[in-house]
Amino acid sequence: MSQAADSAAEAWHADRFGRWRRRFGLAAFGAAVVLMWIAIAILAPVIAPYPFEAVDVTKRLLAPSAQHWLGTDALGRDVLSRLIWGSRISLFAGIVVVAIGAALGVLIGGVAAYAGGRAEELMMRATDLVLCFPPIILAMAIAAALGIGVRNTMIAMLVVWWPKFARLARSLVLVQRSQEYVEAAVVMGYGSGRILFRHIVPNAVGPLVVLVTLDVGQAIITFAGLSFLGLGVVPPMPEWGAMVSEGRELVDQWWVATFPGLAILSVVVGFNFLGDGIRDWLDPKSRRR
Amino acid sequence: MTDSAPLLEVRNLRTEFLTDAGPVRAVDGVSFEVEAGATVGIVGESGSGKSVTALSILRLLAENARIGDGSRIAFRGRDLATLDEDEIRRLRGGEIAMIFQDPLTSLNPVLRISKQLVEGMLAHGRQSQAEALRHGIDLLARMGINAPERAVSGYPHEFSGGMRQRVMLAMGFANNPSLLIADEPTTALDVTIQAQILDLLKTLNREFGTAVLLISHDLGVIANVCERVLVMYAGEVVEEGPAEALLAEPRHPYTWALLNAVPRLDQEPPADKRLTAIEGAPPDPSEPPSGCRFRPRCPFAVERCGEHPDLLPVAEGRKARCWVTQAGERLLKPSTAAAVSAPAAEAGQPMLSLRNVVKHYPLRRDALFSPRKVVHAVDGVDLDIGRGETVGLVGESGSGKSTIARLITRIQKPTAGSIRFGDIDLATADRSVLRPLRRRIQMIFQDPYASLNPRMTVGQILSEPLRFHRLVRGPEEAKARVGELLEMVGLSARAAERYPHEFSGGQRQRIGTARALAVEPELIIADEPISALDVNIRAQIINLFVGLQQRLGLTFLFIAHDLAVVRQVSDRIVVLYLGKVMEVATARDLFAEPLHPYTRSLISAAPIPDVAAERKREHIRLAGEPPSPVAPPSGCRFRTRCPVAQGICAEIEPPLAEYRPGHRAACHFSGQA
Amino acid sequence: YAQKKTTLVVGLDISDGRNYDPARSADLTPPLTMGAVSETLLTLATNDLVNVKPSLATNWTLVNNGAAWRFTLRPGVKFWNGDTLTAEDVKFSLDRLVNVKDQPATYASNMGPVTIIDPMTVEIAMKNPKEPLLLDLTAPSFAIYSAKMAKAQGAVSEPGADQNDKATPWFNMNSAGTGPYRMVGWERNVSVTMQKNPNYWGTPAEFERVIVRHIADGAAQLLAVRRGDVDIAMNLSAEQLDSLKGSADVSVIQGASTDTLYFVMTSNPEMNAVLAKKEARQAVASAIDYDGLIKGLVGGFAERSPNFLPNGIAGTTAEQTKEFGWKEDLTKAKALLAAAGVPNGFEFELIYPNAAYFSTSYQLMTQKIQSDLARVGIKMTLKPMDNVNWRAQFNGAKSQATTAPWNSPSPNPYLWTGASVQRVAVRMGWKPSQEILDLVAQGAAENDVAKQKAIYEKYQRILVDNANYVTLMQPIYRVAVHKNITNVKLTPNVWKMELAQIKPAS
């Protein structure tokens, strides 16, 4: 502890990059992974070496090779190309579900918390009701009831997703509502809408952004899980969870299931790092040296 | 180790923190001694390095702290800075005990008091569990805790702040330490409780012969307890000497400024009501200014001050770090400005008048059919504020001061009573009636950090109300007006583009004031606007208020728990206790002849930064703590702590009776002590 | 494992089995167990699905002007508890089948009253003597069990049994038959356990115990059979089976089946106006790469019959398929499209259940067909759904096209032909001509094998031309067998594999 203060200061300067890395490194890495996947999704038509639906049963289940970097699947389709196209669906589903869920949740939870009384009670009971079910099973039942398809599955996910955000938004608004700057706004005579949306919501946005970012990863996993159970996409559309499901019965052709799984893992890790990074960045208490 | 060696000798202590923004040198070459059985005080503004100095002694610093190489902390001749972990651990809580500022967080909330009390003794292995517990109970009794046998089995949340600090003291004395370091032990407490704790500290020092190193930012507290005082500024000791001499005649301009920035209970405020405030804020510890660190704020600075001064003797037993006093200059008492005739309060119809205002907070029911408990936060308050008048509202924590503020501004609706503002009863007015009134009544909040929306620029914060209330036409006009407002509160117009977090606490309080002024209100409620600020900044803000009041003819309700401050700014003072008014009088009358025993004890509990005066004062010490507002005592609410209470007080609630024109008190024995 | 010698473990997905009561079970996998623990009056040899063989009955003749069959029971047959089989047991079992009125009762729609002539002779009347009965009697639902044992457990065979019978829970855990094994336990989705029947009348069983182990996952079955944890793995996909090539421990055996997978297209213009035209359907049928489907997706282990009737039933053969069945011919497909008035192709929707089929899945097959059809500009969109919805849609005649499996409880040709012009036709919005209805009726009544073959060939040709049904494949079932055991033979209905014949490897 009692090492030379001067040399410590020097070391401090020398380790500037190290500190940056420790503090933002993971977030930067996460952002890079997420951006990479977004780029892949956008550029899919350009970079995918083959069409994703090019069936050729004479080339089925080829091991990774120069022609097919990640091998081919049971219908002879190029796994890499399907992986690349699949990023579109996974990212789209994950981001849209969370975005709409968050918007809905914030609207419902925020208004309920601010209004208090009956509205709040009603909202809490509604979220309680949804939270009575294990999320995956409820989503499953709804998706099964609505019929298979990306849109229906996303609707099913939304039904189980919004309460989480409503509760978060509620607690955030409750925290902010007792802050003095909100009282100041009341004293100024501003209307409730103005106070809620101009004063409270912008300040509650930070934790929300964190949760949203972390949640995109969870949503991607959930969507893939539903797909895996056969409730996600309509073939021949490529989707990572469905691809794992297609490959899981194949014992010797490990590449069919392994690569889409790795894709899910990487994109979720990316979002988690990014979310953690944003959290650290927003919350001075958790800042690392 | 010779007999003459001091108990603790700190030499050239340098402590720095490695942070993201670079190394922060929090303590920079501090030296001092504590003799066995002595009482030494350290004062200084927030961030001056007081706590870091104390923590450095026991090496309880955060992980990112480094104690510099040349530093020596000798305790009975052993250098603490180089002891290994195990050796220093044995000293902690054994030979040297330490207690901290916040008694609410210093006790582990999930452990029983008994466990926390004995573990320190057991860690030093001198007693068995049973002995330790018995000793602990004895100590608690010694610290003035009733029924200590029962108390030890409780949890911290069952104790009030003052009680917890007593428990902390008991823990500190558990192993008969020879040195007790107390880091602002009373800052979080009310004056009456503070007085109890300080008394206790003095007695313990006397009876156990334990040396005390007391840290405080309040010169009055130091004067009350300590023989010697160190004054710290920006990580350095700037002056050191016997308390009496140092306070009577400071030899460093910073000490001088500290002393003059606080209003004193034993002195009438000057006619212009202003305090001597030095401008600016303490330097950023990561980049201290070259030369004398106080130079940028020093009203006495001379050319030589560009050179860094050493701490040199200036008189017998006194040292100071100042070129000016080195050269033999005296620091004169600030001249009081010529009295400006303050506009007298208009007689007649008061601007705001509260009648029998009640606010009860129902607590959440524990179960469906259990009776609802109610907090009697404000319980029948009458209060008048005349146009152009400043009314001060004082009372201990929880007495309902903020609640009254919230009711007047209608952040909350009163349970009963009327609040007349002009022809309108604010208590029952609905939204549409209230709306136009909003701009006529404004509020300034306690917490300068929480009261500004962190996501808006200062410009937005100030222009939003202007546009909302249509006080300006177009953005241009708004911008101009924002500039004017900022200048009015002593900030530059450029501040409009910045965000609140880029300002210091004092500056934010100015911004909050500007926001209240923006809508040109007639009445401003200021709820402890200075409690969270350092003395100097406090003085600046008080001066700002006083100036505004005189310039704009505003009406103020000024809430504070510090009597001296209230006296400084107010025309009339209302003393509140447990949601009831105890006494109302003009500032002068109240201090000249307090009628209510509560007022008298409040006045006598507040310490004065003058050793001689402090010794001469009559002290009425209140026993115990304020009762819970859930079940206030019957009859007179104050009777449970009242030194003159008698049978009648428990039965009949004394009315707020007028004893002299404008001087009312609610006591059966007004004026008798 | 020393234990291995006495226990036979079969790895199989038995999640479909809802009960093991012969009078109630209509699921796919229970017959494997029911076939081992009880026997029927008549049986079939693996390679001959036309001529019935004796089992519990040794002799049978038509009586009553051909309106009833008289059976002579095999002497000396004992149930596992040692009681002797009598005509009483036969009547009880068959009456209960009819009167419990559960699903299997529909298989017995042609069975009239059962009469006991003497303790070893029993007579079964036919409701319609023109329709065959003997083949039906080989189905597992017609198992004969001990009336005494069953009654003791609350079994009822009289009318009203649908309300009063209480024996199903017992039948789920036990058996009362004459088979080489007896059932001693069933834990749903875990296993079925059988024990050797010490009183078996034929060659005694080779194992003390047989465990049918529920393993849902093909991959898990593969791993298990490789390690010898199971002796037979029944639900392996083509790829999984391929991975066993060259394995010293595990061999793959195969057997033809009478199951088929067919592709159906609607002729109801309200469902799809283009598909309603015969030429359009024919174009689809000409554009499918049948060989690719079989070679590519099921490793070549399937045949193809010309149409609804599978090869091996009523003289149907693979040669006929070559002769007049549908073949891939893209030029012809384009010409047909032009004839249908849609030279640039058209669009239709195909529904399919989200499930595995044989050693592949509907999902893969339909995607393959989708890409085949795309070559001539036909856009087939896929609509996967779970089994339940799929059934409801298909049976409710609400689909434009689908693929569906067909398997039959017994090799009675009428079970195919009748369905094709009645129930299934309705689902496709097809109104069969009088000609084909007559052919179906004639075929059912015809006893002469050669004549019957000619009738059915004509029937098949009409179906081919009509192109409502297109047979995609008739699987050759394959199972993986560990070298621990020998003598595993598959029957055409693979779930009736004869467990009794399996022996431990010496």
Next chain:
Amino acid sequence: MFRYLVMRVAGMAVMALLATLVVFLIANQVPGDPVLAQLGDLAASDPNMVARYRARWGLDRPLSEQYWIFLKGIFNGDLGVSISTQRPVLDDIRQYAPATVELATVAFLLSIAVGIPLGVLAAIRRDTWIDNLARFISLAGVSSPTFWLAFIMLALFYGGLQIAPGPGRIDLSVISPQTVTGLYLIDAAIARDWEAWRNAAGHLVLPSIVLASGTLGLITRTTRASMLEAMTQDYVRVARAKGLRERKIVIGHLLPNALIPVVTLGGLAYAVLLTGAVMTETIFSWPGLGRYTFRSAVALDFPGIMGITLVVAAVYLVINLLTDLSYALLDPRVARERAE
């Protein structure tokens, strides 16, 4: 306190019933027809047979009446008969629940036993390799899709390295213990059949690791965060100033505080584990409730789904209550609030 409990239970019971209503309404919106699906081809085309089925399952009555029958059943302890398995739903649940309970419990204990110490160590040795390891584990745990992780684990440790036992609850060659509780580990112990015990324990390893992956990560993360939070509290400095040893501070002061949020999370995690095992059960051929639920859901088996919903809600209720109670045990502030 008691009254509080009663009110809680009543409230949750009402919620659970409402939940069944929701399920009932959802299930009835589905296009499929369970009767057509359950009956074979021949039987489905026989109108008498279809009508008999409808009558037998009560599907011929109006919706409200069907729901009323269901409600009446509940009060008689009868959850109805599953359409797809044709057995009383309660029997089905009784059969499948032990497998899930055993798996979830082991997974839960695993997450706790690894997650808490790891989180504590990570917080104490912040920024060292162990902290990084903890972060890695928790991140990998929450980021990897269970279905994929299960596949990889099985392929690697069972198929490839052959060091782990395969799917199922027990080896095929081992006779499962006599059913007492349905939990193999306990039943085997009761029967003193240690061979079966070892075997069943071995079978639990992979699935419980897979199932625990998510909660393990969560618990590690929460423990670490709440430890770090606790470490910044003043009472820690006070304890240090008393001269306590670091070990004592960690165990005596930090843990009791840091565990409070972990308990809440732990309760939630257990509920999630109990009800969220669909994927793991699918891949490990685990005869549990998760797969039963999945099957009931896709088979539109109303009685099955509603029964499960009710049971799940009850599980949540009980776990929530237990969590609250243990919360009160750990945190005297809460205990007092409740008791008053």
